[in-house]
Amino acid sequence: MQDRPTKTTPDLFTPIAIGPLALPNRIAMAPLTRSRAAEGNVPTALNALYYAQRASAGLSISEATQVAPEGQGYISTPGIHSAEQVKGWQCVTGAVHVAGGRIVLQLWHVGRISHQSFQPGGQLPVAPSAIRPNGQAFTANGFEPIPTPRALELADIPGIVAQYAQGARNAIEAGFDGVEVHGANGYLIDQFLRDGTNKRTDAYGGSIENRTRFLLEVVDAVIAVVGADRTGLRISPQNGQNDISDSDPQRLFNHVASALSGKDLAFLHVIEGDTGGVAVPPFDYKEIKRRFGGVFIANNGFDKERANEAIEEGRADLVAFGKPFISNPDLVTRLYLNAPLAPANRETFYGGADQGYTDYPLLRGVEPHSCYCDDLDRAWG
Secondary structure, three states: OOOOOOOOOOOOOOOOOOOOOOEEEOOOOOOOOOOOOOOEEOOOOOHHHHHHHOOOOOEEEEEEEEEHHHHOOOOOEOOOOOHHHHHHHHHHHHHHOOOOOOOEEEEOOOOOOHHHHHHHEEEEEEEOOOOOOOOOEEEEEEEEEOOOOOOOOHHHHHHHHHHHHHHHHHHHOOOOOOOOEEOOOOOOHHHHHHOOOOOOOOOOOOHHHHHHHHOOOOOOOHHHHOOHHHHEEEEEEOOOOOOOOOOOOOOHHHHHHHOEEEOOEEEEEEEEEOOOOOOOOOOOOOHHHHHOOOOOOEEEOOOOHHHHHHHOOOOEEEEOOOHHHHHOOOOHHHHOOOOOOOOOOOHHHOOOOOOOOOOOOOOOOOOOOHHHHHEEEEEHH
16 A cells, blocks of 8 residues: 655644644643632642643643732632642643643733732732723622732832742742743733833833833743743733733834744744734734744634644644633544534633533544544645
8 A cells, every 4th residue: 555645734733843842733722711729729639630631732831820929810820839839730730741741831920900809918919000900800709899000119020020930940840841921911011011001111111122121031030940942922912801902012012022033932822813802903913923933822713724724824833722622621632533612611611610620521423524534635635
């Protein structure tokens, strides 16, 4: 029997290397806040089962994980700043690795998107500028107004940079294969980047170069701890989540991508458009990828067809899927077999226990002639 030629056009199921990691496919599991950490914001065996169930992803990115107590903004989100949290995460990473997966931790500080009830001593949340976001925090008492934050003093900033570095150090101790710096979705780093939330007049405000300074200091500090090849970054140039805005996002994020280009990061993870479905002006994401020059993970609303098109056309190297992974722990298999995706129950997205978390069933049946192999036949001719 004559061997078939190797398919030369990459797609979702083509292996790829990211730094020291050899990924069997180009499907990333996006970070998904599920608010199921135990008391003390400690991950448990339930979280380990959840991530292990989804370990067939080429790369799993953990839910956002606060690098310090001050970085918390939601109930029952995990941290990476205490010995108990590190031990809890070791259970998670061990389960993922036993299941054959690879996982990185997302390093998070919410900045102004918080409430006094989450802050040590009931103090105000911090931000680059004292601008109150339009929104509410979900606390132990239900929804409460987010307060006006305290503007960070210059002397405060090095300590927060060090918290990111220590979080990265703790992540490696916890068994993670790397880290992703969370610079997206209106949280602290994004608050520094955008002129809608950063009104500073010192070295961290005003010009794009100054507003980018905090992000680059965090990235450099994390690289110094874990290495560039184990460090990724997430950004969201057009996402308006958490009342974030900028007068010229294309120019801002072109600069961000260029500033990162010489750092040899493992990847740049980009949320394209607005996650709330709000219409946004045209934006050149190809230019972001070109300026960055490294592995580019695209995210937001992709299905299999659009994801394969992005990879085949060179607009992305991997594609991250979020909500589909919630209700489809075997998402990679379902995509490969062209099988239907199970719908998710939005009422169980946040909080609770196993219901809507680890109890979604695996695929039990499939159409006999509906398979990714059919696509290969067409590609090979």
